[in-house]
Amino acid sequence: MVQNLLFQGLVGLTGAMYLWLIAAGLTLIFGVLRVLNFAHGSLYMLGAYFALSASLWMHQGFWPALAVAAVGVGVLGVLLEVVFVRPIYRLAIAYQLLLTFAFVLIFNDAVKMVWGPLYQAPPMPAGLGGSVVVLGRPYPVYNLFILLAGVVVAAALWLVFDLTPWGRAVRAAASDREMAAALGVNVPRLFSQVFGVGAGLAGLGGALTVPMQTVSPGMGENVVVDAFVVVVIGGLGNLWGAFVGALLVGLLQAYGTLFVPVFDLALAFIVMAAVLIWRPAGLFGRSG
Amino acid sequence: MAGRISRRRFIKKGLAAAGGVVALGTAIDRLGPALYAQTKPPIRIGAQGILSGPYGGYGEFGRQGGLLAVEEINHNGGILGREVEIRFRDEELKPPITVSNLRYFVQDWGADVAIGIDASNDVLAAAEVMPQLDRVLIVHHAATEKLNEIDVYQKHNQYVFRVCVPVYQDGIASALIAKDFHHVKRWATISPDYEYGYTCWKFFRQVLSHFRPDVQYVGEAWCKFNTADFAPYISKVMAQKPEGIFSTQWGGEAVAFVRQAKRFGVFQNIGAMMIGMGAAMDVLEGLGAEYPDGVWASCRYWFRYPETERNKAFVERYHKRWGHYPSYPSEMMYSCVNTAKAAMEKAHSTKTADLIAALQGMELDTPAGKRLFRAEDHQAVYPVPWGQITHDPAYPMPIIANLKVSPTTEYYRWPPFTKLFGV
Numbered sequence: 001m002v003q004n005l006l007f008q009g010l011v012g013l014t015g016a017m018y019l020w021l022i023a024a025g026l027t028l029i030f031g032v033l034r035v036l037n038f039a040h041g042s043l044y045m046l047g048a049y050f051a052l053s054a055s056l057w058m059h060q061g062f063w064p065a066l067a068v069a070a071v072g073v074g075v076l077g078v079l080l081e082v083v084f085v086r087p088i089y090r091l092a093i094a095y096q097l098l099l100t101f102a103f104v105l106i107f108n109d110a111v112k113m114v115w116g117p118l119y120q121a122p123p124m125p126a127g128l129g130g131s132v133v134v135l136g137r138p139y140p141v142y143n144l145f146i147l148l149a150g151v152v153v154a155a156a157l158w159l160v161f162d163l164t165p166w167g168r169a170v171r172a173a174a175s176d177r178e179m180a181a182a183l184g185v186n187v188p189r190l191f192s193q194v195f196g197v198g199a200g201l202a203g204l205g206g207a208l209t210v211p212m213q214t215v216s217p218g219m220g221e222n223v224v225v226d227a228f229v230v231v232v233i234g235g236l237g238n239l240w241g242a243f244v245g246a247l248l249v250g251l252l253q254a255y256g257t258l259f260v261p262v263f264d265l266a267l268a269f270i271v272m273a274a275v276l277i278w279r280p281a282g283l284f285g286r287s288g
Numbered sequence: 289m290a291g292r293i294s295r296r297r298f299i300k301k302g303l304a305a306a307g308g309v310v311a312l313g314t315a316i317d318r319l320g321p322a323l324y325a326q327t328k329p330p331i332r333i334g335a336q337g338i339l340s341g342p343y344g345g346y347g348e349f350g351r352q353g354g355l356l357a358v359e360e361i362n363h364n365g366g367i368l369g370r371e372v373e374i375r376f377r378d379e380e381l382k383p384p385i386t387v388s389n390l391r392y393f394v395q396d397w398g399a400d401v402a403i404g405i406d407a408s409n410d411v412l413a414a415a416e417v418m419p420q421l422d423r424v425l426i427v428h429h430a431a432t433e434k435l436n437e438i439d440v441y442q443k444h445n446q447y448v449f450r451v452c453v454p455v456y457q458d459g460i461a462s463a464l465i466a467k468d469f470h471h472v473k474r475w476a477t478i479s480p481d482y483e484y485g486y487t488c489w490k491f492f493r494q495v496l497s498h499f500r501p502d503v504q505y506v507g508e509a510w511c512k513f514n515t516a517d518f519a520p521y522i523s524k525v526m527a528q529k530p531e532g533i534f535s536t537q538w539g540g541e542a543v544a545f546v547r548q549a550k551r552f553g554v555f556q557n558i559g560a561m562m563i564g565m566g567a568a569m570d571v572l573e574g575l576g577a578e579y580p581d582g583v584w585a586s587c588r589y590w591f592r593y594p595e596t597e598r599n600k601a602f603v604e605r606y607h608k609r610w611g612h613y614p615s616y617p618s619e620m621m622y623s624c625v626n627t628a629k630a631a632m633e634k635a636h637s638t639k640t641a642d643l644i645a646a647l648q649g650m651e652l653d654t655p656a657g658k659r660l661f662r663a664e665d666h667q668a669v670y671p672v673p674w675g676q677i678t679h680d681p682a683y684p685m686p687i688i689a690n691l692k693v694s695p696t697t698e699y700y701r702w703p704p705f706t707k708l709f710g711v
Contacts (some may be wrong), residue, residue: 140552258524
């Protein structure tokens, strides 16, 4: 019994890491640029398609495919920021929502035109396709790899934002962009870079789903809703909040399936509502 | 404000321009075919299916089957000497879209008959508007038993017919096979969290328990729509140590489910897995070498059954035309078109009332075998096998072998639908 509970928890942690990988970029972009990027799910989808193409068309292995997806979507993110998002920073937030939502539609149709409307299921990467016995039951090696990938990404983000000069500049610009600019930080360039990093994280997240799931147009829309819940619970713009939020929602989904199956869909939203009532800025958000 | 267009004027201009474009489009639409029609107007068939997303494979296979039928018919002189035109639209898994497609087909395009529809929710919404549109709808794939048992039989909706076997195939024919798995006594399900999943599991349990009072049902996991990560469900059910798993996941979700179940060691730890729509071509092609041998799978038409000349010729022509073997919606849509043709020729008319009269009780030779359209509930009756997944080097995808076919008298529910199965 205890073993089964722990096993379900392990499953929840893997689910949490999938959520974290997409929520990280979403909250990063909001925290620094104050842009609520609806198209983040589309970037995630593009990451999956880039990885798929790298392995099916260019016959690359799993690791190069991940790199292609992360870098490719990252570059696309920079272009999006420079060409489309930058001109509307000064306008009301509704314009950002309209713009990023337009990109959801554009990317969905673009994907249908390039890769076709049907789902695709590429092969499993060599060496990660097996299973190992954990807590007395077989567990996919790939899911353990996802756990590791989530932790590595979290550690890398922590290193970059807390220990590098670039990270310090980003944090400065996030808390007061005029002051940062006055102190000599090239804020517009920094914003493009952050948008690129956020987009790249979405691309990586999408690419990591490819081996175990299927790739299809619209796949990002389902995930991005969960990611928004994660980000709101953690506090919009707060990376550690997103990490904790992802853990919370991932575990809730796993244990919800186990204990309250009729209810499992609503569970994360109920927790989100409770958090918003108790701490309107999210668990780790700054109030006011 | 001088020099700027006022908001009202702007809106007026915009509306006028949009109206002009729409009017022009409609005019071309109406005029175009008339320009090249020789003597008689064409017969128009409005078809729809799911053409995008994780279930998009179904619509695409349906589209290919429907097109092939129309090409063949036009090659052989059309229907009643008239050319046949077919149009396809995406039902998008949304009842309002399905209904607006029907309105477009009938009211804007002038369709003589409507065919298709993949999803049960969509078909129930569609059935409601057919009397108002005054057209026959021949359903190719949506399989809810509510369509024939309630809408047609109980509520006398005369406008809807269906060529494919309903959920009796998934829920009842499966149990007639599972009753002989004497080593499997603990069954569980991992299935979709909507009507289709619940109904099939209910039928399966009732029929199986009728023959096997010793069987226990030890777990249920209901996967929400658009599930990508099946791990929580698989983990939950496997904790109950089932010996058999019954699943009605379909399309891309069936592919993701099997891939993940494999890595959770499901197939080594259970005695039997049954997947109702596991022999759909998109699932076979999607899983490929990863599909474990021995899984029991079915569909609503299997391209190697029955072994008739009619079927072999269809498979050959389909393969030549599209480069792969027909999935079940391919045959369904193909047979929808041919059912419409047979009804029009029998009635010597394309009028809806005449078609309804012609279709009731009609028997038709199709690739899937002889279909009888029951007069009481407009449901086509023909047998479809279950079989076990195997990898045959003669085919580029896994196939099912060791076919088991129950007589339709045993596994179809029959009017007045008071008994669960059999006559």
